Amino acid sequence: MTKTPLPSAKQTRELLEGLFGREMAVLTGGPMVDPAGPGGAVVAEYISDQMQLAALVVMDVPMAARAGAAIALMPSSASEAAVDDGELTDVLLENAGEILNVVASLFNAEGAPHVRLNAVHAPNEALPGDVAPWVMSYVARLDLECDIAGYGPGALSVLVL
Incomplete structure (x- = not known):
């Protein structure tokens, strides 16, 4: 059995564009998304069928906010209020969680362990002890600067452990 694969920027962009139904610009080499930084971040943890932490996605x-609004076809002003306040509404957080659930498909390749979403942690929520050390680690990772057409920019980090 092979290791959980790190998706490419192209695979990630295509999946998200399909979910949003709109184009998205993606640049590689962005900064690592730090949940301890200003405003915090949403952290999704993915586990294998053997209950091993396999991957993380940090938004x-x-x-x-912008992805959560885009997937629900909400006006961009709904996401801008959350960006300005630095706080996600329950609806935007739930929508982001749905996106992160679908993102699990990026980690599932033939011959690799099956991976599924285990938990989504809200911004500024304390991360479990087995998750926190990995978020800013130099593991196989993809740090992206994204811009969702009609909604605006954001950053995304994808890590496999």
């Missing part, structure tokens, strides 16, 4: 608040 800064602007990305989570």
Whole structure:
């Protein structure tokens, strides 16, 4: 059995564009999204069928707000209020969680362990002890600067452990 694969920027962009039904610009080499930074971040943890932590996806608040609004076809003003306040509404957080659930498909490749979403942690929520050390680690990772057409920019980090 092979290791959980790190998706490419192209695979990530195509999946998200399909979910949003709109184009999205993606640049690689962005900064690592730090949940301890200003505003915090949404952290999704993915586990294997053997209950092993396999991957993480970290969205800064602007990305989570804009993606959450885009998937629900909400006006961009709904996400801008959350970006300005630095706080996600329950609806935007729930929508971001739905997106992160679908993102699990990026980690499931033939011959690799099956991976599924285990938990989504809201911005500024304390992370479990087995998750926190990995978020800013130099593991196989993809740090992206994203711009959702009609909604705006945000940052996304994808890590496999």
